Amino acid sequence: MNEVIKINNLSFIYPDGQPALSGLSLAVGQGESVAVIGPNGAGKSTLLLHLNGILHSNGTVRVFDRPVNDKNLRWVRSRVGLVFQDPDDQLFSPTVFDDVAFGPINMGYSEVEVHRAVSKALEWVGMTGYEKRSSHHLSIGERKRIAIATVLSMSPQILALDEPTGNLDPRSKWSLISLLRRLPMTKIIATHDLELVRALCSRTVILDRGQIVIDGATSLILNNESLLAAHGLAPDDTS
């Protein structure tokens, strides 16, 4: 399989001395949907921030066989779309259009291309006609969709999503899951929503204390109750 992301021996320590990732290696193939699950503070978000060069550290992250470094940051950011947990962080412009257009404008698209990219991205997430709305007056489910549209407008080949279903009620959650299933990109999803993992990802990685505990088929891992319990993902029988 064609590897789109290859992480080799990645370690990261936050400036306050707290270790977040230690010696992590991971390879993701084209078109895969990989779930990264683990307890709070396991390093899931930190891992995602490495995928498009927001954080750098020793070890190497390669995207489409090019190293992620300062020289090709722009290129990497157009390939890897990062969707953050809180849509209020991602939607910072006065109108939906401005937010979805932010990436394409930074990528230097022409005005016509920007408009085309925005309407296509909004169509993907089923939010056509919301261009002039202000994000503050949208529901949380709608804001999550717009947040995804803000990276789709840059036509990325890899989507990295941080807790896409956090804070959503079941109906919005399932409609978001079916939306994500329709997107053809390679997906890396950091979450602790196991229903989402079962519905969307064929492969699962358990991350705990900055290290990969196990990497394998979702059906095997999610049925191993004692493994899940040991890493804070299922009720602990011993307590």
Next chain:
Amino acid sequence: MKHGFLDQYSDRDSFIHRLDPRTKFIISFLFILVVALTPPDSWLVYTLYAALMAGLLLAGRLPAGYVLKRSLIIMPFVLLIALFIPFFKEGEVAGSYNMWLWQVTVTYSGLQVLVNIVIKSWLSILSLIWLTSTTKLPHLLRGLEQMRLPRVMVMILSFMYRYLFIVVDEAMRMKQARDSRNFGGGRRWQVNTIGNMIGTLFIRSYERGERVYVAMAARGFDGHIRTLNHLSFRVADAYFGIGGILVLSLISLFTFLF
């Protein structure tokens, strides 16, 4: 939680609403300029300016009650600064009072300055209310940007517009959380909690700022602010702009005639 918009009524439709934000900005700026330059005793000129502003507000289909209420907001600031002028300005004495140890005198010219300051600031704030209530803030920002206001400032203003409500929401949630655990307590203790809340709010906003920056960087932001420009003047803008400038200069000419 829902709040009133900063730019309430800006989504109504009227001839004024459809004008280019730049036209409205220039007219309200000129209005403030000529009002500020009006000599103190030209009451007729003030009346004409007030009539003109009333006409503009009516044309913008803004409710009078709302406009009056909002215009009162600046009065405390103006009064705080201007209230003492009648006591200090020298001139013909209008009244003299004994207050404890001091003899306090009020002069006519001082009173005139006070009234002038109040009228001028009130007319100016009306013009700003007219501008912001008939223009959507995103449009206004785009207009300012095309008028060469530095993009960093436009961006700061747009962040303010976007995050003001979120910070208010956060503050209200904290207040609810506090009230649900608050069973009286001394005044001193309550003031302490408010201080802590303000501190927490500041730290949360600061951290949010960092997360927003990361979200911007993830979409290719490299410190250069790039935007698309959409606005274009229409014929109505030319008529309104030229008409407005003519009327304003006509009224300011009255100053010399009377």
